[in-house]
Amino acid sequence: MHRNLPQTILDLVGDRHGLVAMRTKIDGRWQDIGWLNLARQVRRFAAGLMELGIQPGDRVAIMSPNRPEWAFADLGIMACGAVTVPIYHTEGAEAAAYILDNSGSRAVFVRTFEDLRKVESRLDQLPDLEHIILIEGTADRQPVLDLKHFLPERVDEQAVNARMAAVAREDLATIVYTSGTTGLPKGAMLTHDNILSAVEAAAETFHISTDDSCLSFLPLSHVFERIDGYYFMLIQGATINYAESIDSVPANLQEVRPTLVISVPRMFEKMYARVMERITSGPWLKKQVFFAALKACTRELHLQQQGKPVPGWLARVCGLARARIFSRLREPLGGRIRFFVSGGAPLAQNVAEFFLAAGLPIYEGYGLTETCAGIAANCEGHVRLGTVGRCFPGTEISIAEDGEILIRGRTVFQGYWQDPARTAEAIRDGWFHTGDIGTFDREGYLRITDRKKDLIITAGGENIAPQPIENSLKQDKFIANAFVFGNRKPYLVALLVPNFENLEK
Incomplete structure (x- = not known):
């Protein structure tokens, strides 16, 4: 592959115009999103961003749980040459503001009014943020737009395609913030080539085709779900089913009957x-x-x-x-797993x-x-x-x-x-x-x-890896989590989190 990420995906539409790319549950019923509709929505989101003045290299954030609009926005951002900055929708206002400010994001997609309030409460800390796009609900007040006012009815496909064609495979595609163990979050810069190379390597390792389907419930803000549960699945032709919520996963598994599941x-x-x-x-x-x-x-x-x-x-x-x-x-x-x-x-x-x-x-x-x-x-x-x-x-x-x-x-x-x-x-x-x-x-x-950095050095100078001990403790059905420590001590100590559900039984 020599093209950028959105081009690589949209180039597949011709061979898959009759297939389902994604499915989402609306009002209790699963709705299909075909490949033609996917391509149309990606171009609409790209055109909407271009009308807002988003330029190649600009950063645009997404703060939303998994849903088709996450993918439309993400691919639309990259199609117009901009850079996607994912933010966990569960982040607090201060953490979200740090990522928006550090990345210099000019726009952010949010799902609900609750997410909107998080951003609006920190607007005075975000000098670069010009637009907030609300995915669910109605709003038309500066700097907030709902999807109805953001998405153009008519798309200048020639302009969108020209902007997309100008994006090189070596260009920056996304900045993914990772907190690590200490300090402020770090923004890892990933190019289109980084992502496509990862997808190509996965394709040589796992056989996945248009006969497959998966259930998406790990956060798309995490690189694991985003690369392997989203880009890889789309490029291989598997249907992505978006879970209603993490609590609905057991029910959704029985409803969509996936052949693949990616999880922690x-x-x-x-x-x-x-x-x-x-x-x-x-x-x-x-x-x-x-x-x-x-x-x-x-x-x-x-x-x-x-x-x-x-x-x-x-x-x-x-x-x-x-x-x-x-x-x-x-x-x-x-x-069907x-x-x-x-x-x-x-x-x-x-x-x-x-x-x-x-x-x-x-x-x-x-x-x-x-x-x-x-x-x-x-x-x-x-x-x-x-x-x-x-x-x-x-x-x-x-x-x-x-x-x-x-x-x-x-x-x-x-x-x-x-x-x-x-x-x-x-x-x-x-x-x-x-x-x-x-x-x-x-x-x-x-x-x-x-x-x-987790290796424990005891008072006797012995190096001990805590992970195997923690994993062994967590095998007990009455222990939900375990943390072992003991630096510079003559003994180890474990902090245990009980599994209250099993204890109550």
Whole structure:
């Protein structure tokens, strides 16, 4: 691909004019958004921004939960040569104002009047902000426009196409703010080439087509969902279904029956806990059958992981178990799931092992905002439990002497917005220093052991990685979260957050 991101997506319309690009629920009914409508809306949003005087290189923010208008605005911003600045809609007024001010955003899309009030309460701190575009509701007062007044009925397609054609693949596409562990948020600068390179690498790793569909519920302001659950899905032709809210995900899964789900480990941990709770509290016979089947499938999995042959009788038993017993795990998920992808945090190995043994693979991956999300992942036919898989094509990974993971390649960001000091600290000698500690096994699978800054040095000088201990504690159904600390102490201490739902049972 040699074109920019919006061109790459809109170029696909000709072959997909009869297909559904997105679906959203309105007044209790799922509504289809075809590819022709998607292209029309992107050009309308681009034209609206151009009429407001938005110029190439200007920053335009989006503060909204996942919905089609998020994508229309995002692609429209980039189509007119501007730069998208995503902001979590759950951010407080002060945090949102910092991002708007630091990025110098000239316009911002907000979903509701509540979001509007957050921005308006800090207008005196935002000298560059000229326009606020309200997605839901009616408003026509400076500096606020609703969609009715913002979107032109007639679009000068020639002008929009000319502006879009002038955007180079190497141009800045987005600034994604990431807070890290200390200090003010940093704006990671990602180009069209960064994003498209990430999509191309993912396409070589995962087979996704127009036969697939996904449910979008992780925030689009996060680079994981944005790259892999939005751009990648659109370019591959999968239908994106927007969840009504995070609370509606269980119901929406059954309604849209996706073939793919991208999520963070917490969702899979909750699924695992619910299954175990239901089985252990059920009838004795069903419990014995379930765990006997699980034991057989886990044995088969261990043999496969060790590269040893699986006896024919065991393969037949496991096939029967997955068809008759574990197939029921798919029902609450809509019944069509092919696989899950997990990222954003470490996935507990026992959870990954359970679902893989049951025939519902969770492919764990690894990436950062600064690398355009994934740079390594497990995938079909290439799974090593306890690792985040092999690195993607086009990415180089090196392990420094102190164990830190270093990355270089076309997906690595251009630096932090207006922050040369932190950019120089992060990118040295052409390598991005991730701050994560890891190792490779003999077959090239990457294992993440901890964050460099999280390593605990006890009073006795011992280096201890807290993450494995925390993950072990969180496997207890009565513990929702755990934090281990003990720097310069002769012992470790754990702060535990109870799982009140299970405790109350």
